[in-house]
Amino acid sequence: MVEVAAPTRHADLPRLETALNDIESVKRTCAAFRDVYERLRKEIGKVIVGQDEVVDQTLTALFADGHILLEGVPGLGKTLLVRTLSWTLTLPFARIQFTPDVMPADITGTSVVVEDQRTGRRSFAFRPGPIFHQLILADEVNRATPKSQSALLEAMQERSVSIAGTTRELARPFLVMATQNPIEQEGTYRLPEAQIDRFFFKIIVPYATRKEMNEIVSRTTTDVESTVGPILDGPYILQAQRLGRRIVVAPHVQDYAIRLVLATHPGSPHADGKMDRYIDAGVSPRGAQAIICAAKIRALVAGRYAVAFRDIIEVARPALRHRIMLSFEGEADGVTSDDIIGRLLASVPREA
Numbered sequence: 001m002v003e004v005a006a007p008t009r010h011a012d013l014p015r016l017e018t019a020l021n022d023i024e025s026v027k028r029t030c031a032a033f034r035d036v037y038e039r040l041r042k043e044i045g046k047v048i049v050g051q052d053e054v055v056d057q058t059l060t061a062l063f064a065d066g067h068i069l070l071e072g073v074p075g076l077g078k079t080l081l082v083r084t085l086s087w088t089l090t091l092p093f094a095r096i097q098f099t100p101d102v103m104p105a106d107i108t109g110t111s112v113v114v115e116d117q118r119t120g121r122r123s124f125a126f127r128p129g130p131i132f133h134q135l136i137l138a139d140e141v142n143r144a145t146p147k148s149q150s151a152l153l154e155a156m157q158e159r160s161v162s163i164a165g166t167t168r169e170l171a172r173p174f175l176v177m178a179t180q181n182p183i184e185q186e187g188t189y190r191l192p193e194a195q196i197d198r199f200f201f202k203i204i205v206p207y208a209t210r211k212e213m214n215e216i217v218s219r220t221t222t223d224v225e226s227t228v229g230p231i232l233d234g235p236y237i238l239q240a241q242r243l244g245r246r247i248v249v250a251p252h253v254q255d256y257a258i259r260l261v262l263a264t265h266p267g268s269p270h271a272d273g274k275m276d277r278y279i280d281a282g283v284s285p286r287g288a289q290a291i292i293c294a295a296k297i298r299a300l301v302a303g304r305y306a307v308a309f310r311d312i313i314e315v316a317r318p319a320l321r322h323r324i325m326l327s328f329e330g331e332a333d334g335v336t337s338d339d340i341i342g343r344l345l346a347s348v349p350r351e352a
Contacts, residue, residue, distance in 0.1 A: 066200020
């Protein structure tokens with residue numbers, strides 16, 4: 001059982017300084033962020049057993065201002081992870097259960113006719129849909145038709161929604177966390193490449209280990225309740241996102257990330273000849289942006305003020321795996337995107 005504590009004012013949060021004019025203010029601000037990050041991670045751990053890498057990647061995307069695609073078979077806690085995150089954040093939360101009959105208006109909202117009770121005059125009034133919340137769970141997103149899936153595109157990329165010729169801005173921060181089942185394909189629709197590319201990370205949720213399974217069963221089959229309380233508010237998340245972008249990336253480290261991306265382009269001079277035939281389309285510039293932004297957050301969490309090669313390597317798979325389009329030969333040979341990324345991480349030199 002999980003009990004959600006009532007929202008509180010975040011007066012006890014160590015606020016992040018904005019004027020970082022000396023090394024001491026930088027140290028204080030980065031230490032304050034790490035403290036809050038660990039508190040958030042610990043709070044999520046009251047509900048989510050294990051899955052440390054999944055939780056870290058989720059929080060990395062949150063503070064890097066990117067959307068997440070969670071993939072795993074049913075029952076591994078994908079939806080529970082998103083719900084738990086919503087309990088720890090004081091952000092308006094909405095769940096959209098995607099099914100084939102979901103229409104775009106069910107996501108974005110629509111205009112309805114309303115009548116003034118005093119004058120009897122009728123007019124159109126806009127009723128916002130769930131996309132106008134700040135934390136969105138798009139559950140089983142691949143069960144909706146492409147038309148409904150496309151309703152997320154503008155919101156994910158532009159943080160705005162255009163309806164009936166009017167563009168409406170979405171509140172910030174804004175995070176879409178979508179889930180999908182990779183096994184059951186009956187009644188599903190493949191996500192368009194344009195939409196997949198707008199996900200900052202694709203996170204693979206693995207099976208629980210023996211120890212974790214025992215803990216899950218112990219927690220969920222007794223009357224012990226876990227209380228999860230809110231840790232962060234919207235303004236703090238925006239501050240943390242701005243702080244992350246101020247982490248330094250040396251030119252040769254950034255060039256390494258760029259060469260990893262270029263190595264996924266068939267025919268590129270940076271491409272691996274053995275992997276070239278398995279790739280139909282390589283990673284877009286969004287992939288390089290995702291690697292750098294995520295690596296900055298990982299460096300910040302690790303207590304460093306500049307991105308290291310290890311940060312690039314750590315975030316390469318979730319940032320790139322969904323952006324590599326496999327060729328027919330790659331699918332026939334059972335090669336995965338992670339296999340290709342692993343090969344590139346081993347073959348692309350750090351210095352060039």
